[in-house]
Amino acid sequence: MSQEHISRVGGELFSDPGPDGTLARGFLRGTGLTRDDIADRPVIGIANTWSELNPCNGGLRDVAEHVKRGIVAAGGLPLEFPTISLAEPFVRPTSLYLRNLMAMDVEEMIRASPIDGVVLLGGCDKTIPALLMGAFSAGKPALAVAAGPRPLSCWRGEPMTVENFWPIIDERRSGVLDDAGWREFESQVSCGVGTCNVMGTATTMAVITEVLGMSLPGSSLAGAGTEERSGIAERTGRLIVARALAGRSPADIVDASALHDAFRAVCAVGGSTNAVIHLLAFAGRLGIPLDASVLRELSETTPFLVDVRPSGEGFLHEVEADGGIPALMHQLGDLVNLDRLAGDDRPWRESVAPPRRDGGTIGSRAEPKGPVGAIGLVSGTLAPDGAVVKLSAASPDLLSHIGRAVVFDGVEDLRSRIDSPDLGVDASSVLVLRGVGPIGGSGMPEVGHLPIPARLLAEGVTDMVRVSDARMSGTASGTVILHVAPEAAVGGPLALVRDGDPIRFDAASNRIDLLVPDEELARRRAELRIEPVPSRGYERLYRGHVQQADTGCDFDFLRADGVSAPGASRTPGRTEQTA
Numbered sequence: 194m195s196q197e198h199i200s201r202v203g204g205e206l207f208s209d210p211g212p213d214g215t216l217a218r219g220f221l222r223g224t225g226l227t228r229d230d231i232a233d234r235p236v237i238g239i240a241n242t243w244s245e246l247n248p249c250n251g252g253l254r255d256v257a258e259h260v261k262r263g264i265v266a267a268g269g270l271p272l273e274f275p276t277i278s279l280a281e282p283f284v285r286p287t288s289l290y291l292r293n294l295m296a297m298d299v300e301e302m303i304r305a306s307p308i309d310g311v312v313l314l315g316g317c318d319k320t321i322p323a324l325l326m327g328a329f330s331a332g333k334p335a336l337a338v339a340a341g342p343r344p345l346s347c348w349r350g351e352p353m354t355v356e357n358f359w360p361i362i363d364e365r366r367s368g369v370l371d372d373a374g375w376r377e378f379e380s381q382v383s384c385g386v387g388t389c390n391v392m393g394t395a396t397t398m399a400v401i402t403e404v405l406g407m408s409l410p411g412s413s414l415a416g417a418g419t420e421e422r423s424g425i426a427e428r429t430g431r432l433i434v435a436r437a438l439a440g441r442s443p444a445d446i447v448d449a450s451a452l453h454d455a456f457r458a459v460c461a462v463g464g465s466t467n468a469v470i471h472l473l474a475f476a477g478r479l480g481i482p483l484d485a486s487v488l489r490e491l492s493e494t495t496p497f498l499v500d501v502r503p504s505g506e507g508f509l510h511e512v513e514a515d516g517g518i519p520a521l522m523h524q525l526g527d528l529v530n531l532d533r534l535a536g537d538d539r540p541w542r543e544s545v546a547p548p549r550r551d552g553g554t555i556g557s558r559a560e561p562k563g564p565v566g567a568i569g570l571v572s573g574t575l576a577p578d579g580a581v582v583k584l585s586a587a588s589p590d591l592l593s594h595i596g597r598a599v600v601f602d603g604v605e606d607l608r609s610r611i612d613s614p615d616l617g618v619d620a621s622s623v624l625v626l627r628g629v630g631p632i633g634g635s636g637m638p639e640v641g642h643l644p645i646p647a648r649l650l651a652e653g654v655t656d657m658v659r660v661s662d663a664r665m666s667g668t669a670s671g672t673v674i675l676h677v678a679p680e681a682a683v684g685g686p687l688a689l690v691r692d693g694d695p696i697r698f699d700a701a702s703n704r705i706d707l708l709v710p711d712e713e714l715a716r717r718r719a720e721l722r723i724e725p726v727p728s729r730g731y732e733r734l735y736r737g738h739v740q741q742a743d744t745g746c747d748f749d750f751l752r753a754d755g756v757s758a759p760g761a762s763r764t765p766g767r768t769e770q771t772a
């Protein structure tokens with residue numbers, strides 16, 4: 194069929210009495226809808242990341258049905274469509290490598306489709322960021338529903354959440370856990386659909402979405418598959434119709450103060466360091482200035498308020514029972530902008546309430562759960578464009594530390610040598626992993642949480658200073674400096690480190706420094722060779738346009754201004770990376 198007469202992409206297409214509308218209605222009526230179902234209604238797309246290749250998002254088929262009920266009840270026409278879906282455990286090389294591709298899919302489908310608004314259904318780590326990035330750029334009214342956390346597992350009679358996996362895996366590596374225990378562990382890895390059941394990346398991004406005003410207040414922590422989540426989905430369906438009729442675009446909702454409040458929330462819950470990358474990408478999409486200096490100031494003035502795993506001990510359902518994010522916003526008080534619109538299009542002020550329990554998981558500014566500065570934004574001679582460290586999950590005795598580097602070039606090198614008896618390492622060493630940044634790792638794999646060498650593990654060492662240009666799982670902890678920019682693969686100083694070099698980390702001064710004389714570094718730089726990497730297809734697009742971590746790893750041409758951010762343009766060796 195020719196598309197020459199299809200001139201409108203909004204829902205008004207379906208009300209057009211002429212040939213455009215008749216054909217459009219006719220095609221929809223072929224699916225079983227009636228003329229009354231279709232005409233003269235706001236049309237709401239439902240962008241669904243449900244996929245059998247993404248168990249974390251496995252509950253979103255049901256969620257979509259509840260969203261549809263709400264849309265229909267409010268007089269709208271729901272039309273669901275699939276998007277790319279990215280599962281952390283499955284996609285390779287990394288989900289971040291594909292985040293921008295998914296965001297382009299979402300943006301173009303929203304823009305091209307005859308819809309007046311969209312509900313975004315996401316969950317697993319990169320799916321919500323990609324959905325939001327696409328929706329921000331498309332500019333149509335949007336609301337999101339998160340998949341919600343999955344039920345708790347059980348290990349040896351105790352509730353088990355995702356961050357408990359890593360010590361069990363270490364037990365296996367060091368030979369403590371036998372084959373039967375290893376099989377038992379596998380059976381308890383996941384006890385249902387839904388996202389990781391701690392304040393990892395997925396839930397952190399759900400919290401950010403709620404604080405931004407892109408999902409309903411009080412919606413981010415309700416469990417997957419619960420009646421509460423079904424109710425949230427139905428209410429979202431009703432409210433997106435109102436948001437669409439009002440023509441309220443994401444840019445009307447998400448301003449600089451919303452991004453600031455979202456980052457404060459991340460700091461207050463000890464959320465995932467991945468959030469920094471996504472927030473910087475959001476800012477780029479919306480044309481809002483945001484950089485490490487702003488984030489550092491916000492972090493340094495935001496107390497750690499919520500006792501929740503992995504930074505604390507509480508469970509997500511306990512935080513939810515204590516009042517969830519509306520209670521957190523109440524406790525943050527004048528640190529956040531309560532006059533901004535929440536996801537129900539009312540000022541946040543009307544949704545906040547004190548925690549339901551004294552002495553529960555949500556503290557107060559007078560009695561916080563930890564100090565200010567849960568997420569550290571550091572820089573120095575080893576990371577001129579910055580790096581990130583989750584201070585709430587770091588060891589206090591390592592926050593000021595000098596140690597000698599033990600360097601690994603990529604994941605294969607790490608795996609082959611980390612447990613070698615010949616590895617010259619002691620508890621004071623600084624483990625360095627490089628070649629795993631946005632370009633070198635093809636999307637910053639979550640390998641920055643380098644394992645403690647088995648010999649030291651057996652001696653009782655549980656944490657060491659670790660540095661890399663990678664990311665780490667939002668469920669991991671330790672004194673781990675991540676997202677070093679510029680990365681080694683484009684000639685950042687990380688590429689110049691050699692075994693035995695002293696590295697100083699000082700959290701108080703926000704510094705990470707390579708203590709090697711400039712002349713020696715200049716000599717090493719002259720010897721550095723950055724080889725071109727053959728690439729085609731998406732990889733070619735990615736390598737040619739991805740930005741460094743300090744500007745959110747988005748493609749330069751997808752930013753609101755359509756040009757490279759300063760961090761990307763100063764990246765040395767960038768053009769040599771694409772053959």
Ligand code: FES
Pocket residue numbers: 249280281282316317318387388389393395
């Ligand atoms: Fe999907 Fe954690 S692996 S949310």
